[in-house]
Amino acid sequence: MTERLDIVIFGATGFTGQYTVKEAARLAKSKSFTWGIAGRRKEALESVLKEFAPEEENIKVITADLKDEESLKEMAKQARVIVNCAGPYRFYGEPVIKACIAAKTHHVDVSGEPQYMEKMQLEYNEAAKEAGVYIVSACGFDSIPSDLGVVFMQDKFGGEVNSIETYLNVWNTKNVCGSSSLNYGTWESAVYGVAHANELRALRTKLFPEKLPKLEPVLKTKGIVHCSAFSEGWSAVFPGSDRSVVLRSQRFFYEKYKQRPVQIQTYITFKTFFQFVMTAVVGGIFLTLSRYSFGRGLLLKYPKLFSGGLVSKENPKPEQIENTHFSITFIGKGWMDKLAEPTDQHKEEPNKEVITKVSGVNPGYGATCTTLLMSAIIILKESNKMPDNGGVLPPGAAFAKTSMIEELVKNNVKFEVVSVIEK
Structure with missing residues (x-):
């Protein structure tokens, strides 16, 4: 052979x-x-x-x-x-x-x-x-920065993390007139993902028959839109797959290593309230049309119209995507000490806050292709540091104990601790 x-x-x-x-x-x-x-x-x-x-x-x-x-x-x-x-x-x-x-x-x-x-x-x-x-799977911008970003937070926290809130910012330093930011395949995946979202409940009941332990204090989702001291602008819940991927990794860590699972909520920030409103309008139309076959047909036939120009059947121009930057800010809250068992409850309120950040350039294609190939390389070279000798895993669970983060830092995906506050 x-x-x-x-x-x-x-x-x-x-x-x-x-x-x-x-x-x-x-x-x-x-x-x-x-x-x-x-x-x-x-x-x-x-x-x-x-x-x-x-x-x-x-x-x-x-x-x-x-x-x-x-x-x-x-x-x-x-x-x-x-x-x-x-x-x-x-x-x-x-x-x-x-x-x-x-x-x-x-x-x-x-x-x-x-x-x-x-x-x-x-x-x-x-x-x-x-x-x-x-x-x-999820070895691109969805969801290496988020999933490995949570692993990075847990490693650097120096205690026990209860909850993490993430704030995604994406901006372009050189807007190209008439150029879309996303390719058509991403749009198509989103259309069918929303159309079949009702499958998830039954699927998760089979995949995860036992619920994770309920831990206090419970992380509450902020309102439809809010301003945060950690992200300049107007923030709303991020509808991407990051949260679901992170939760799968956290469940794996709990079941495999008896590690307290982290609660997480993901947000995306818009520079202006007008941007948020326009995105909400486009999103509302998208959600409505995705529920019906004729609506999905319209979305797939006229992506530029229904995405507000973000997507077209023509590929994004290189100068547009290569000047797109991203950052995800992680606000972790928890305790300076770690209890013996993952289900043990702390008697006092969280007394530690750590802020970290993951950032890079060209999230859709540059950073995505880097993280995708580095995932393959890590499997080739460090499978002995990966769990269970195989399996279907999210990236956080797969690469937590490897040099993945260090390798990404060498390839222009930055992981950093911004601040540590102990009360």
């Missing part, structure tokens, strides 16, 4: 896939891994290599089609890790995971789709363990 490549990027002709190819060419110089690309059309794949990795030679091109199960298995047999960029994962993710488990190949992707991720954990966790492979 031919020796396996370390990494194969599947879906390399898509927008995220193209940037992942570009990042693979950069990282391979310092991380010394072998890699290839895969997709349906050989000519299109070769064009991607010419444009995004022009200096690379002898990069293997593999043809694999989501409609051809055998081709997916053959692709998986040629890699140690499949980096899957072919979404929406609700429709296209499961066949690749099945092929990876059959071939005993690890799998990472950038899904931000809770239904998909939790269904894969429910149905394939035991099979992945038996095969000795890791299946890790």
Whole structure:
């Protein structure tokens, strides 16, 4: 049998896939891994290599089609890790995971789709363990900064964390007229994610039959919109997958290591109240239309109209995305001392507050492709520091005990402690 490549990027002709190819060419110089690309059309794949990795030679091109199960298995047999960029994962993710488990190949992707991720954990966790492979989703901007940011907070807190509130800020230093900020695939995933959100309750009842312990004081969600001393502007609950991913990791830490689970709420901040109102209006229309098939048809046919210009079927311009910055501020509250058991209740009110921050550039594609590939590299090089010899895991649970955070810092994703207050 031919020796396996370390990494194969599947879906390399898509927008995220193209940037992942570009990042693979950069990282391979310092991380010394072998890699290839895969997709349906050989000519299109070769064009991607010419444009995004022009200096690379002898990069293997593999043809694999989501409609051809055998081709997916053959692709998986040629890699140690499949980096899957072919979404929406609700429709296209499961066949690749099945092929990876059959071939005993690890799998990472950038899904931000809770239904998909939790269904894969429910149905394939035991099979992945038996095969000795890791299946890790949410390895992009959704949700490495949040999930590993919470792990970073817990590590630096120096006591016991009760609750964490996060505030996401995204801004652009060079707005490009007429350019969208998100690609169409992200929009499509969101449309179907909202449409099928009612699946989550039944799914979670099966996946998590036992509830986490109720711990005091309970973290309460702030109102529809609020101003915070920790984030300049107007903040509202962030509707992305970050919170659900973090909670899966916290449950894992509680069940595996008897660690007190952290309560979390995620917020996004808008610079002006007008921005919040306009986003709320667009969001309300989006939520309403997503519930009906004809509405979903409109959203998918006219994304630019219904997203207020944030999304179009044309890919974002490089100068737009490369000048986009992000920061997530974490406000952790808890106690200076740690009790013996994770279910023990503190008698006094929280007496410690720590603020940390994760920040970077180009969250949708630059930071996402970096975190995605670093996830694959960490699996290759530090699987002995990962739990259970395999399984379907969120990134926090998978990478908490590895050098993932240190490696991301080396690659322009900054983790920092901002302040510590003891009362």
